[in-house]
Amino acid sequence: MSLDAIPVIAVPPGLRASDLSGNAPALLREIAEMLRRLVNIGESSAIDLQALPLTPADLDWLKQQLGHGEVAITLDSDGESTLNVTACPGLWWVTHCNSSGTVVSSFLEVAFVPEVVKAHPDDVEMGLEHLELLISDLS
């Protein structure tokens, strides 16, 4: 792992990176509420982890509490994004990197499946046109 791959996290004032801020348990309650809305009304949502007053120790604690599930997704577009389901189905730990491998954003996404994984109908149509050209070239 290069130094660039380590996300830059603004540690809340007065705390060291290794301190627990005490903010992470409240985040678990927020996540539970988001999962409840997903189950009850199908609403997807996300939390920007870099916008919250969390220390690296908080993030480690969160990752440990949430565990990991069976599905891991990588999306390679400019930089690499990883979307790993946690032990809570419907809750995904999402990290986006730029082309140098630097983590540029981290989210907790609540969704049956992350939106970015779905093929867009316009793109399917464009791919289909390309395939039809390929087929006509073969015959």
Place this chain on the structure above:
Amino acid sequence: MSLDAIPVIAVPPGLRASDLSGNAPALLREIAEMLRRLVNIGESSAIDLQALPLTPADLDWLKQQLGHGEVAITLDSDGESTLNVTACPGLWWVTHCNSSGTVVSSFLEVAFVPEVVKAHPDDVEMGLEHLELLISDLS
């Protein structure tokens, strides 16, 4: 790669593994039709590659024609499954392995997103109950 990881493919009678059977181009036309149904009426479908009279050379040719896209998914449940989008959005090359790493099935799946990646609402609800227990233990 162990020998077990190499899928066993029944080569059609009279052909060697390195021969093109001539069946793969017809399969491209079938795939185009499946993609058309996905775009037009949202219908998902799949082709079992091991049920078709295709040689390993046919499969290599198909893989080359279909190319690869940006999304790669692994699902780790007993054995590992990989679901890689092709250069045609909505068309996924899917391989399921058993716990020894042997390929047990290969499919071409046509879907906006493969069904197996989606969290099931019942599982989300069970995960949420588990998370709520965890939260009540913390407080």
